[in-house]
Amino acid sequence: MKYLHLIWAALFRRKTRTILTLLSIIMAFLLFGLLDAVRVSFEDAGKSANGAERLQTGARLSFIQTLPKSLEPKIAAVSGVKDVAYANWFGGAYQDPHNQVFTFAVSDNYLDVYPEVLVTPEDRKAFNEDLNGILAGEMLIKKYGWKIGDTIPLQSQIFPNQEGSKNWSFKLVGVMKSKDGDAFQEGMVLLHWKKFDETTPYNQGEVGWYISRVKDVNQADRIARDIDALSANSDHETKTQTEEAATRNWIKQMADIGLIVTSIMGAVFFTLVLLTGNTMMQAVRERTSELAVLKTMGFSDNKVLALVLGESVLLLLLGGVIGLALVSAIGMVLPTMSGGMINNTHVGISSWALGIALASGIGVLIGALPALRAMRLNIVDALAGR
Amino acid sequence: MNFLIGLLAFFAVIVGVMVFLNLSWPALLVVLVLLGLWMVLTRRGRQAASVTSIGVSTLTQRLGSSAVVVVGIAGVVAVLVAMLAMANGFRETLKRTGSDDTAIVMRGASASEVSSVLGHDATVVIAEAPGIAKDAQGRPIASPELVVAANLPMMGGNPEEDFGSVQLRGIGEMAWELRSNAKIVEGRKFTPGMRELVAGKGAQRQFQGLEVGHEIKLGNQMWKVVGIFESNDAMESELWGDAGVVGPTYRPNGGNSRTSVFVRLTGANAFDAFKAALVSDPRLQVDVDTTLNYFSKQSEGTSKAISAIGIVVGAIMAIGAVFGALNTMFAAVATRAREIATLRAIGFRGLPVVVAIMLETMLLALIGGLLGGFLAWLVFNGYTASTLAAGSTGQLTFEFDVSVALLWTGIKWALAIGFIGGLYPALRAARMPVTTALRES
Numbered sequence: 001m002k003y004l005h006l007i008w009a010a011l012f013r014r015k016t017r018t019i020l021t022l023l024s025i026i027m028a029f030l031l032f033g034l035l036d037a038v039r040v041s042f043e044d045a046g047k048s049a050n051g052a053e054r055l056q057t058g059a060r061l062s063f064i065q066t067l068p069k070s071l072e073p074k075i076a077a078v079s080g081v082k083d084v085a086y087a088n089w090f091g092g093a094y095q096d097p098h099n100q101v102f103t104f105a106v107s108d109n110y111l112d113v114y115p116e117v118l119v120t121p122e123d124r125k126a127f128n129e130d131l132n133g134i135l136a137g138e139m140l141i142k143k144y145g146w147k148i149g150d151t152i153p154l155q156s157q158i159f160p161n162q163e164g165s166k167n168w169s170f171k172l173v174g175v176m177k178s179k180d181g182d183a184f185q186e187g188m189v190l191l192h193w194k195k196f197d198e199t200t201p202y203n204q205g206e207v208g209w210y211i212s213r214v215k216d217v218n219q220a221d222r223i224a225r226d227i228d229a230l231s232a233n234s235d236h237e238t239k240t241q242t243e244e245a246a247t248r249n250w251i252k253q254m255a256d257i258g259l260i261v262t263s264i265m266g267a268v269f270f271t272l273v274l275l276t277g278n279t280m281m282q283a284v285r286e287r288t289s290e291l292a293v294l295k296t297m298g299f300s301d302n303k304v305l306a307l308v309l310g311e312s313v314l315l316l317l318l319g320g321v322i323g324l325a326l327v328s329a330i331g332m333v334l335p336t337m338s339g340g341m342i343n344n345t346h347v348g349i350s351s352w353a354l355g356i357a358l359a360s361g362i363g364v365l366i367g368a369l370p371a372l373r374a375m376r377l378n379i380v381d382a383l384a385g386r
Numbered sequence: 387m388n389f390l391i392g393l394l395a396f397f398a399v400i401v402g403v404m405v406f407l408n409l410s411w412p413a414l415l416v417v418l419v420l421l422g423l424w425m426v427l428t429r430r431g432r433q434a435a436s437v438t439s440i441g442v443s444t445l446t447q448r449l450g451s452s453a454v455v456v457v458g459i460a461g462v463v464a465v466l467v468a469m470l471a472m473a474n475g476f477r478e479t480l481k482r483t484g485s486d487d488t489a490i491v492m493r494g495a496s497a498s499e500v501s502s503v504l505g506h507d508a509t510v511v512i513a514e515a516p517g518i519a520k521d522a523q524g525r526p527i528a529s530p531e532l533v534v535a536a537n538l539p540m541m542g543g544n545p546e547e548d549f550g551s552v553q554l555r556g557i558g559e560m561a562w563e564l565r566s567n568a569k570i571v572e573g574r575k576f577t578p579g580m581r582e583l584v585a586g587k588g589a590q591r592q593f594q595g596l597e598v599g600h601e602i603k604l605g606n607q608m609w610k611v612v613g614i615f616e617s618n619d620a621m622e623s624e625l626w627g628d629a630g631v632v633g634p635t636y637r638p639n640g641g642n643s644r645t646s647v648f649v650r651l652t653g654a655n656a657f658d659a660f661k662a663a664l665v666s667d668p669r670l671q672v673d674v675d676t677t678l679n680y681f682s683k684q685s686e687g688t689s690k691a692i693s694a695i696g697i698v699v700g701a702i703m704a705i706g707a708v709f710g711a712l713n714t715m716f717a718a719v720a721t722r723a724r725e726i727a728t729l730r731a732i733g734f735r736g737l738p739v740v741v742a743i744m745l746e747t748m749l750l751a752l753i754g755g756l757l758g759g760f761l762a763w764l765v766f767n768g769y770t771a772s773t774l775a776a777g778s779t780g781q782l783t784f785e786f787d788v789s790v791a792l793l794w795t796g797i798k799w800a801l802a803i804g805f806i807g808g809l810y811p812a813l814r815a816a817r818m819p820v821t822t823a824l825r826e827s
Contacts, residue, residue, distance in 0.1 A: 016716060017713055017716065017717065020709045020710075020712050020713040020716070021709070021710075021713060023705075023706075023709040024706040024707075024709040024713075027702055027703070027705050027706030027709070028706055030702060031699065031703065031706075034702075035699075059605075060537060060605060061536065061537065061604060061605035061635075061636070062534060062535035062536050062537050062554075063535060063537070064500060064534065064535050065534075065535075065605075065636065091497075091501065097497065157496065157497040157501050158496075158497075158501040164671075202503070233606055234606065235605070236605075237605055237606050239537070239549065241547075245547070249548065249549065249550075250774075252540075252548075252550075253540075253550050253551065253773070253774045253781060254773055254774050255771075255773050256771075263468075264465055264699060267461045267464060267465050267703075268461065268465075268703060268706075270457075270461065271458050271461035271462075271703075271706075271707070271710075274453070274457050274458070275454050275457075275458055275710045275713075278450055278451055278453075278454045278714075
């Protein structure tokens with residue numbers, strides 16, 4: 001530690017060069033931070049304490065297939081199931097068919113199953129009493145400037161109402177907020193399944209999927225099997241998964257996020273190693289005589305090695321920390337800028353740890369060669385400029 | 387004065403980047419020819435040429451630092467081109483699926499095939515519309531089809547747990563006539579009325595058990611895979627079966643309904659009449675589109691999103707590479723400071739020096755761009771990926787498509803990076819007081 005000022009002075013011996021190198025490193029870690037945040041948010045999707053006790057039951061045949069509502073009491077009767085809610089896909093769009101608004105038609109107890117969705121008791125009461133009422137997530141309300149009491153026209157991409165038109169209209173009666181940003185309903189609209197079922201001729205007592213809460217998380221697998229056994233060999237076989245498994249499955253089908261992130265980062269860091277390595281080589285070559293002076297003054301070979309190594313590690317750490325800090329700053333601004341589209345770009349502890357480990361590792365890697373050269377320096381030759 | 391030059395340089399950077407990013411290759415050719423003429427015909431041009439040749443001939447002695455520029459830019463271009471190739475491949479696959487002489491008819495305001503329903507009567511009416519081509523027996527080439535989804539275990543996953551979604555299309559015999567590009571490459575076509583399927587090659591790569599002779603379980607029924615087909619478009623990611631058998635399986639109370647009708651028109655110009663006839667028919671409430679238009683629209687959102695990600699990532703990397711290039715070129719200028727000062731002392735002007743250093747950087751950038759583009763082409767051209775596409779209910783398999791246009795985009799980016807990376811060091815070299823520079827060691 002007592003040599004920190006020495007390392008620092010050596011690092012900023014040529015200001016322009018160090019700052020330019022530092023900026024490249026910052027860019028690399030900025031990219032790392034952003035991509036890692038994306039990877040983590042995909043990996044963590046569905047991995048919450050509340051999510052662990054929820055099971056999703058859908059048709060085994062395919063996700064567009066519906067299930068009979070008669071399954072509800074049967075699932076509720078499976079031992080270990082606390083309560084059962086259900087929902088249907090509505091597929092809404094607001095004003096323009098491209099403005100997709102995710103909309104579910106849900107059972108009355110749907111909100112009970114999702115305790116992370118915060119709705120004030122008044123709003124909840126208003127929703128329960130008004131069959132034509134909808135609840136909208138906070139993000140949507142902000143995005144479109146809706147107010148409680150507004151009539152909201154929503155276009156379903158699938159279901160016509162009793163007049164055969166796919167333009168439905170609802171009354172906004174309440175707001176859904178998210179506890180700790182855990183609830184995906186923050187960006188959604190919920191309407192009454194009863195209203196949906198009564199209105200559209202295309203749905204006759206059918207349910208898209210069931211969500212059941214289990215009493216004991218450790219028994220989730222057994223309960224999932226029991227639920228699937230209820231309809232085995234019928235014409236509506238089910239597939240029950242924990243929320244986490246179901247979400248992971250969807251993401252895997254969307255894209256191999258891990259692979260994409262890893263290959264981009266591979267390219268970025270390979271470039272970084274080459275670039276910074278070259279700078280370090282140059283820096284050490286320039287200071288050959290200075291290093292010789294240090295050795296003459298009694299710095300041991302190992303100390304010189306450590307000094308040069310410390311310089312490159314410090315450079316990388318400096319860039320890494322600034323880059324990741326920038327990501328955190330962007331993460332705070334981005335949700336408001338993108339109108340809630342991008343929500344989860346905070347840098348977690350694990351990203352910080354990984355980033356700092358990477359920075360130190362790369363620092364050692366690129367410092368190794370110049371440091372060894374500095375260590376093996378022969379004082380006489382170096383001072384003579386040979 | 388210094389501030390003014392800084393400001394001018396800054397504007398030059400912005401204008402330069404804009405120009406380079408929007409450059410078309412004939413324009414580049416013209417610029418190169420003009421530059422060449424200038425170098426041959428004018429005094430300053432000849433000076434610039436000789437200074438450049440000194441710089442370029444000493445490049446090999448500065449291999450390490452020159453490599454930094456090349457590799458840095460190659461990395462940017464490789465990542466950018468790879469991401470854009472992904473978007474491009476996705477778009478092209480869907481575009482190939484459609485043509486402007488085939489049309490798709492769906493229920494009005496349906497976002498995609500899956501969310502559409504057409505009753506049996508409607509499908510009959512549609513097949514009688516004017517403008518539809520006839521086959522050898524004089525029947526209209528109209529294929530009512532039923533698109534649904536099926537869950538199948540994914541390749542490389544646990545067969546009990548890792549289910550993926552595949553699009554299952556119920557078709558009639560006219561579908562083969564309509565899609566003449568679809569060829570059975572293994573096994574045979576399914577027999578109408580039987581629980582038999584043919585699988586696309588893309589679907590076969592993505593899911594377990596899609597081998598000729600195997601049986602797969604859809605819901606509680608067993609279906610036999612009897613053939614594999616190849617169509618080189620989005621359809622290849624599907625399973626095809628007899629609509630008359632698929633219907634009752636998926637729609638127990640509406641087995642006769644279909645999701646869409648595909649028709650072959652007598653020609654692209656027959657579309658307007660065909661559409662007008664259907665839209666004005668009081669018995670129908672349908673949307674009519676050419677398949678080219680329909681499938682291109684389906685790819686729009688996803689390919690735009692992939693391109694946007696590619697450009698953002700590429701831009702961040704490019705900024706990093708600019709600093710790398712600046713660093714290298716500043717160092718190059720610094721090591722040659724005396725050399726440059728000597729040239730200026732014996733009468734060389736500033737402009738040739740600026741041009742020479744810019745050209746040197748651009749040359750390195752060009753090599754980097756070519757290398758990056760080549761790498762992206764080598765690794766990713768034809769690389770297979772899959773995603774759940776918007777508007778489809780199944781995994782869509784597509785191949786990365788590294789086209790010439792994309793490689794050109796990559797080279798333009800490389801040149802833009804080289805331009806910024808060279809400009810400031812060049813200005814510094816030209817403006818360094820000769821006396822100071824000569825004293826520098």
